[in-house]
Amino acid sequence: MDTIPYTFEEREDTGLYNAKFGIWLFLASEVMLFGALFSAYILMRVGAVYWPVGSETLNVPLGAINTVVLITSSVTMLLSWAALKQNNFGKFRLMLGLTILCALAFMCIKSVEYSAKFSHGIFPKENTYYAIYFTLTGLHALHIVGGIIVLVYLWGPGAKMWKTNPIQFTNRLEVVGLYWHFVDLVWIFLFPVLYLL
Secondary structure, eight states: OOOOOOOOSOOTTTSSOHHHHHHHHHHHHHHHHHHHHHHHHHHHHHHOSOOOOHHHHSOHHHHHHHHHHHHHHHHHHHHHHHHHHTTOHHHHHHHHHHHHHHHHHHHHHHHHHHHHHHHTTOOGGGOHHHHHHHHHHHHHHHHHHHHHHHHHHHHTGGGGHHHHOHHHHHHHHHHHHHHHHHHHHHHHHHIIIIIIO
16 A cells, blocks of 8 residues: 655745645635634624623633633744754643643633533523624634644654654644644634624
8 A cells, every 4th residue: 555655845836845735725714614704793793783792791801811821822832843843852842731731721711601601591592692602612612622632642642753754743743833823813813803892
């Protein structure tokens, strides 16, 4: 059985190696997905006779803490990649571990928010506002969970590749980092749109 060889040389037509080009295409589809949901939110809000203000119904301090947590995770993600570029595997493990902890903290805080809503009988069926809130934040949380799975793999068993093929491993981390930064960027838009406006 033949395998497709891994390439890390930049392509002449794109200036990117194949995996990086692939993640940019994937992220373009994600922009369309979240863009459609944001557009639906805007159209529903503009057309609504009454629309609750997020700060009246959502926990703004928890949302703000989650924003800081995700921005911190983006910094540690970048530092983990930079550590690999400097051949510092120990620092990579530390920084990626901190990224995973930030991601888990985000999910814990989000579960506290959801639990508070559910305990007060507030579900997506309550009204259009909560339907879009749970849809956008729920989809975002699923992206966080997917990211956590990949990050844990790269921190744990996937890290064995560092010994056999450090360039490919570093490129894998870079590709995952681009995904992670995108997920963080989505939250930076979600927080003010849903919680503050």
